[in-house]
Amino acid sequence: MTTNGSSHPKPTPLGVAPGSKFEDSVPAFPPDFLFGFATASAQIESSPTEGGRGPSNWDRFCEQPGTIIDGSSVARTTDHYRLFREDIALMKKLGVNSYRFSFSWSRLIPKGGAEDPVSEKGIKFYNDLIDECLASGITPFATLYHWDLPAELDDRYGGWLSKDNIVPDFLNYARLCFSRFGDRVKHWLTFNEPWCVAVLGHGIGAFAPGHKSDTEPWIVGHSVILAHGYAARMYRKDFKPTQQGVIGITLNGDWAEPFSDTPEDIKAAQDKHDVAIGWFADPIYLGRYPQSMIDRLGERLPKFSEEEIKIVHGSSEFYGCNTYTTNLIKAGGDDEYQGCTTLTFVKPDGSGELGQQSHMDWLQDVPWGLRKLLNYLYDRYKTPIYMTENGWAIMNENDLTGEEAVHDASRVQYFQGQLAALRDAVVIDKIPVHSYFAWSMLDNFEWASGLQARFGCVHVDFETMKRTPKDSAFMIPKFFHDNAMLPQ
């Protein structure tokens, strides 16, 4: 893995969490393994109207009182639009070889639709960003849709609720990105975490557009699967032959461990996987919705036509994996978005919680689940895996001074555990994993949690926008250098 002309370090057993069964001297990661940090446009760019950018559903959502915990908004996050060269220089200095970012649809097509004008200033911004990455020896890894929908498309036809309108508009947007950036971008994700778009946006209403419904999520999920399928087909047909890249989707999914070994809890854990992962992964990799969802949802779950499922099945060339934690799953419950199971971090023997608690109620540090998850995904879907997100928000980190926050011991500990589990999965279990992106490069706009939940490996002072790498920002690249195979 060549990074910035530095000499290749000899593999060493450093940087490994205690308990790894990995044999110390075996290098784990091939020279083309991609590693770095992940971000998303709405969370880092700021500059909401610069270059003619149109408003997104998240710009609108933030304007509604009470939606964002600290009243912050996508309009003012980390100023990456202005500071991207500095950020890429920092990534280069830290020694990563790839950067995962997302395009803002309404920066490229301000109104979003297939008949609407393209913003050449928006194109220029991403051209410059991509060129700067390449000049710095950093492979760009691009996501088309990380939750920021042009607001106009919501107004026109309800966004993802209207499959017949949104699919052609998304395809037009995807074609623009492939044709303008695909000469240099060779790694594409269509969607980031459709579960969140459907459930948090249209079921629970915690995310834009803030709808609360028990019918919309299944319709939205269906539209996203189709938009992904058609876009991936278009890439493979019209662009891949010349551009030679890969395209896939990335899903959120945390390991679901049965609370006990009763058949009920074992089934519950599978039901949870079916809704969290299988809802999207089963149609895409196996050609059908999970039976447990069909049984539970009946008429509320849309059906694929024969033509549609042909497009969807086999559309992703890899499995994109965003994962953060592990939950214990008990049978019983009425939350359809968790497969009518109950999630807990409390250990069955009453001896306490599974792991250290982060700032987010859904996130504890449970390193052993990652290896099980990667094995589950590869067994079930039999496709190469790209890890596209994994990360940690320290409890109340926002209360620390910048000087204190840079020594992020519990984040370092989290990543050591996760990376050791990844290495065990790769080396011992032979799971083909091709990338690892830590969430996130910068402290940023954590959606409804605003600026006060800090996931960054680099500290951001939100007054001055000054960036200061935390200890974890050095530790993650070092792990991959220490565990690199030497190029042949």
Ligand code: GBH
């Ligand atoms: C990722 O999602 C996002 O891709 C990224 O933008 C975000 O900043 C990052 O994580 C950190 O949050 O509503 O209680 O059922 C993380 C995966 C999946 C975590 C859904 C929260 C919902 C918990 N998310 N999960 S709940």
